[in-house]
Amino acid sequence: MDNLITGDLRNIEHLFKHTDFEFYHHDVSKFVHVSGDIHYILHFASPASPIDYLKIPIQTLKVGSLGTHNLLGFARVKKARILVASTSEVYGDPLVHPQTEEYYGNVNPVGPRGVYDEAKRFQEAITMAYHTYHQLETRIVRIFNTYGPRMRLNDGRVLPALIGQALRGEDLTVFGDGSQTRSFCYVDDQVDGIYKLLLSDYAMPVNIGNPDEITILDFAKEIVQLTGTSQKIVYKPLPKDDPKQRQPDITKAKNILGWAPKFSREDGLKITYNYFKSLPKELLHQRDHKNFDQFIR
Ligand code: UDP
Secondary structure: OEOOOOOOHHHHHHHOOOOOOOOOEOOOOOOOOOOOOOOEEEEOOOOOOHHHHHHOHHHHHHHHHHHHHHHHHHHHHHOOEEEEEEEHHHHEOOOOOOEOOOOOOEOOOOOOOHHHHHHHHHHHHHHHHHHHHHOOOEEEEEEOOEEOOOOOOOOOOHHHHHHHHHHHOOOEEEEOOOOOEEEOEEHHHHHHHHHHHHHOOOOOOEEEOOOOEEEHHHHHHHHHHHHOOOOOEEEEOOOOOOOOOOOEOOHHHHHHHOOOOOOOHHHHHHHHHHHHHHOOHHHHHOOOOOOHHHHOO
């Protein structure tokens, strides 16, 4: 189920040949109904790129709050287990490093990232309330920066931005002095961790991410190396409230789920670069193929 505001049907084209696969074009911020038995619900609906939630702030707030409320109600009716996708953004610009699940965070509610961060914090709160008050089976994953094939090329996030620039022969943009850090997790590792959490009996939030931390400047240099581009790195102003450092503490995931990431950044980046290289040229030059206007009410 997806309203496709940031998603793309091409990403699931290969699934339609399965007769037991169904797709619903629907916005979960509105009442959700599907007939028949449902055993598991995985709620990932939300814009997740800073550029996207700057463009569609109200939808971002609605899907994290109203959308989550609808899906929790839906899970109750179906007696289903529900996993909700939270984010390292609940830690804001963190003052504790690396971030453990016990850290409450340092979030600016009225800053540009507030619409996403606070929606996700509300999502965690209402999910816990359904767990304690209605005994609903709930799981909360806090997803750290994740990348891989099928990312949207022009969504503004650092990895598709830099690879896209290299492929188009443009300079690579680093925001600020590039000393801010992130820790990038390859998508297959992320999916494996989330699946293990879904099947576990642990209802408190769990960080899933790769603790291999790198500065954005060093990351840009890795992309230069990987793509062999002869373009240079240029510096742009640092966006407001851009977190200075981010690294997941994954002790809980290791101990409770027996999970740890397996893909090195080198291997994950190679696979992802090959994917972007294989895309049709016109996609590469499309600034943003998403038309948000049709969704704005
Ligand atoms: N960034 C950058 N150049 C870009 C896009 C992003 O230097 O072209 C930086 C951004 O300021 C942030 C980091 O890369 O410090 C990761 O940004 P992203 O939008 O991928 O996600 P975030 O982790 O900030 O939510």
